[in-house]
Amino acid sequence: MSKSDKIIVVGAGLSGPLIAAMMRKRGYEVSLYESRPDMRKVEMAAGRSINLALSDRGLIPLDEIGVKEEVMATTVPMYGRMIHDNEGNTRLSRYSGREGEAINSVSRAGLNIQLINKAESLGVNVFYNEKCVGVDHKKGIVNFKSYTTGIESDVHADLIIGADGFGSAVRESMYDNHRETRFSFSQDYLSHGYKELHIPPGDDGSFRIDKNALHIWPRGGHMVIALPNEDGSFTVTLFHSFDGDEGFDNLNDDKSIMAFFKKYYSDILQHMPDVLTDFNENPTGNLATVKCYPWQSNGRSILIGDSAHAVVPFYGQGMNCSFEDCSVFTKIHDEHPGNWKWILETYQQTRKKDADAIGDLAVENYVEMRDSVAHPDFKEKRELEMKLEATYPDYKSKYSMVTFSPEIPYSMAMNLGRAQDEFLLNFCSKIDDVSGVDIASLKESLDVLKKQFV
Amino acid sequence: MSKSDKIIVVGAGLSGPLIAAMMRKRGYEVSLYESRPDMRKVEMAAGRSINLALSDRGLIPLDEIGVKEEVMATTVPMYGRMIHDNEGNTRLSRYSGREGEAINSVSRAGLNIQLINKAESLGVNVFYNEKCVGVDHKKGIVNFKSYTTGIESDVHADLIIGADGFGSAVRESMYDNHRETRFSFSQDYLSHGYKELHIPPGDDGSFRIDKNALHIWPRGGHMVIALPNEDGSFTVTLFHSFDGDEGFDNLNDDKSIMAFFKKYYSDILQHMPDVLTDFNENPTGNLATVKCYPWQSNGRSILIGDSAHAVVPFYGQGMNCSFEDCSVFTKIHDEHPGNWKWILETYQQTRKKDADAIGDLAVENYVEMRDSVAHPDFKEKRELEMKLEATYPDYKSKYSMVTFSPEIPYSMAMNLGRAQDEFLLNFCSKIDDVSGVDIASLKESLDVLKKQFV
Structure with missing residues (x-):
């Protein structure tokens, strides 16, 4: 119950150093333990989550610890989805009908280092090569094993x-x-x-495809996406089934890999000279959603970020949700500082439904990204939503609520967003052309719908 | 691929000896391993699942191995729910509008012994005190540790x-x-x-409350049920929340326990002279649903019964579902005997949706049992369903489909059953009295509804 309380944070990935910095700012003695070596001193392994989309929910706590400006200086804004069809045509589907609303492509490693530097500068003690091998949740003891010395040690904490x-x-x-x-x-x-x-940078260091968009090649059963990096390159990801004649499990030689890309993604191939090397050397990653409950134990320990709720990447909200966890946690903390039992119980009861919601939304969005975006009704719906957002400051699509509206909890964004989607898709299935739609009357109907959710 | 294939069954609980017997009948060399001692030679621990409700799906495979008659001779049929209200009034809500449809209260231990005896008599080798401590699914090797000698051994099997x-x-x-x-x-x-x-038997060995019913005392937030045993006693179970002022966690002395029963279950107390001893000596059990997938690994190993899909007890289908697993598995086996890869893959793809369905139905049914059964609309709905079932051989309520209709898979029973429930509850909310309902016209509407599901 006092500022001399000791806090251990296990894991120096993205949310670890952030929550460590936020709690350190509140006066606690905070130690951050990481099983891997200091990433500032070693080469990063390639092939996994090289860049991520940072959006409004994630920016709030970065601002609180004073790294927002520094982080934003390294990002590339993306204003919408650039959709590449089978014939090589492209079409930009904006994320918002309002100017300036964008998501930001950021280097995962770069951001992580910025967060660790900030935590250290605030006085967080950071320990590397220390693997958590057990926790006594009743006594508040974490058992670490050093990868460098092999020695095990018990460390006590109040939280x-x-x-x-x-x-x-x-x-x-x-x-x-x-x-x-x-x-x-x-x-x-x-x-x-x-x-x-x-996709490497062009010969002159320029971006080979449009810089300020999240590129998607939707192909129904699979898709490729590309996010820009500061250096002119793009991180490209193929999402695809393991099973099936053309699935990952059967793309096991150069011939079948090239045949697959030529058949479905011929227009990207010209930009990917190293596609075979990348494909053969990078691991094929799994995608899973993790949920659990309770998140706290004995008023002494709490899970935040992916450890409590790992989500699949299709809403670009995994990191943002984890960062928002830190905002929600510290806000609750500040109501009764040091009253851990109350804080942990209140936090999990407040946050669980929102973490569940973004987990479910992320799974659903995979179908939307790889398939629905290419359908006529879906295009019309997005067009109407752009008009609504441009005309009415208080209209927000599901995507806008999730991505640009941190004041709306994920669970509300999901429930209202689904109802709006159903209403608008039904509306679009009955019209041939969106240009003649009476937007004012449509907005009235949507306002009636909204009343059920607020 | 041959009859010399060796099969290891891990676990001699209910579904273990059944599947062992069924596969032995098909000519394989079958060994059954159990971590506990031979239950025919030791005292059973009290306080956990003393009796169970055996119904149609479970009876089919028992018939196949030739123990159905012997088992049925020890059961007590239950024709409906005897509902005990707060004022001590009782009302029988029949399970079916058709004569003879009943579920059967059976001793778990007695049935288990009958199954093990049968498996042994068919030539299954049974080993006790052998704890499975690891499985190599690729090589088909199970590692057992003997509780009696401490020795570990590797046993190879084709399945x-x-x-x-x-x-x-x-x-x-x-x-x-x-x-x-x-x-x-x-x-x-x-x-x-x-x-x-x-509830012990009466002084003359008679049943203290109605013998041929599953008794329920629904109290909204909690409930008590009682199932008859052959010897005149009833196994009584209190289902209740852990949390709350009157929750399990706070019923921790004789005074609070007695106050709780006097307040909510005063009419049972007269029949339970040992309530305090039972309450204090028996453990408070948890209730959980387990789902997983895939159920098979490498075409060499497969999960059946609770290991694949543990369900909560509120539909009385846990054991019946596990027994039906054995029927489904052997039926698929018989299409391509010994082709394990195909059998295991086909089995899991066929059965998964049905196991999921009964898991979900069981959770839902808790609310129905402890709460809905006492509501007027629900009573009217059951009355109408009884009339429909008595009049039309092809009408089946959700309960009838799940319990008395093994030809209807659980998933279909769930989907059609839910639609029927919604339709009938909506119908009942608009009428004051079921006696004037035109049953023929109601049946026509239900037939239209049914067409969407078959």
């Missing part, structure tokens, strides 16, 4: 924050005790995985 | 059947490899648990 991602050891230790604590847990793998590729 | 229940070690070994196999898994605990109690 243990598990920010150790998808394969969380802190969550694992809660799971071990599931019969006593009724720890519910789910991990749902998609039948699709991903492979990271890249 | 490994994991029938080892909620805490399945075979499933655990599949989970360990989840990143490679994309093994999805969920365990969802309810916030409610259970406590087993009992």
Whole structure:
């Protein structure tokens, strides 16, 4: 209950250093433990989540710890989806009908280093090569094993924050005790995985395709996306099923790989000279949603970020949700600083429904991205939504609510957003042309619909 | 691919000896391993699932191995729910509008012994005190540790059947490899648990309350049920939340326990002289649903019964579903005997949706049992369903489809049953009295509804 309380944060990935910095700013003694070496001193492994889309929910806590400007200086704004069809035609579907609303492509490693530097400069103690091998949630003790010395040590804390991602050891230790604590847990793998590729910069260092967009090649059963990097390159990701004649499991030699790309993605091939090297050297990643509950144990330990709720990447909200966790947690903390039992219980009860919502939205959005965006009704719906957003400041599409409206919780964005989508798709199925639509009357109907949700 | 193939079944609970017997009948060499001692030679621990409701789906495979008659001779038929209200009034809500349709209260231990005896008599080798501590799914090797000698041994099999229940070690070994196999898994605990109690036989050995019914005391937030035993006693179970002022966690002394029963269940107390002893000595059990997928690994191992899909007890279908697994598995086996890869893949693809359905139905039915059965619209709906079932041989309520109609898969029973329930509850909300309802015209509407599902 005092500022001398000690906090251990397990995991120095994205949300770990952020929550460590935020709690340090509140006066606690904070130690951050990471199982891997200091990423500032070693080469990064390639092939996994090289860049991410940073949006409004994620920016709020970055601003609070004073790194927002520095981070934003390294990002590339993306104003919409650039959709590449089978014939090589392109069409920009803007994310918002309002000027300036964009998501920001950011280097995962670069952002991570900025966060760790900030945490350290605020006085967070950072320890590397320390693997969490067990947690005593009742006593508030974390057992670490050093990868460099092999020595195990017990560290005591008043609060243990598990920010150790998808394969969380802190969550694992809660799971071990599931019969006593009724720890519910789910991990749902998609039948699709991903492979990271890249488009290098042009000879003059320029961007080979439009810089300020998230590029999508929707192909129904699979898709390729590309996000711009500061240096003129793009990180390209193929999302595709493992099974099937042309699935990942059967793309196992150069001939079948090239045949697949020539058949479906011939217009990207000219920009990817290293496609075979990338494909053969980078791992094929899995995609899974993790949910669990309770997130807290004994008023002493709490899961945040992916360790509590790993989501698939199709809404671009995994990192933003984890960062928003830190905002929600600290805001609740500030109501009764140091009253950990109340804080942890209030936090999990407040946040669970929103983490569930973004997990479900992310799975749904895969179908939208790889398939629906190419359908006529969907195009008309997006056109109407752009008009609505440009005309009415208070109209927000589901995408806008999720991405640009941190004041709307994910669960509300999901429920209202789904109702709006259903209404508008039904509306569009009955018209041939959106140009003649009476936008004012459409807005009135949508306002009636909205009343059911607020 | 030959009759000399060796099969290991892990777990001699209910579905283990059944599938062992069924596969032995097909000519394979079958060994059944159980971590506990031979239950025919030791005292049973009290307080957990003393009796169960055996119904049509479960009876089919029992008939196939020739134990149905013997088992049925020990059961007590239950023709409906005897509902006990707050004032001590009772009302029988029949399970079916058709004569003779009943579920059967059976002793779990007695049935288990009958199944093991049958498996042994057919030539299944049974080993006790052998704990499965690991499985190599690629090589088809199970590692057992003997509780009596401490010795570990590796046993090879062409097919490994994991029938080892909620805490399945075979499933655990599949989970360990989840990143490679994309093994999805969920365990969802309810916030409610259970406590087993009992009503002893009357002084003359008679049943103290109606013998041929499943008794329910629905109290909204909690309920008590009682199932008859052959000896004149009833196994009584209190289902109740852990949390709350009157929750399990706060019923921790004789005074609070007695106050709780006097307040809500005063009419049962007279029949339960040992309520305090039972309450204090029996453990408070958890209730959880387990789902996972895939159920098979490498064409060598397969999960059946609770290890693949543990369900909560509120539809009385956990055991029946596990037994039906054995029917579905052997029927698929018989299409291509010994072609394990095809059999396991076909089995899991066929059966998964039905196991999911009964898992979801069981959770939903808790609300119906503890709450809805007492509501006027619900009573009217059941009355109409009784009339429909008595008049039309082809009309089946959701309960009838699930319980008395093995020809209808659980998933279909769920989808059609939910639609019927919604239709009839809506119908009943608009009428004051069911006696004037035109049953023929109602049946026509229901037939139209049904066409969407078949």
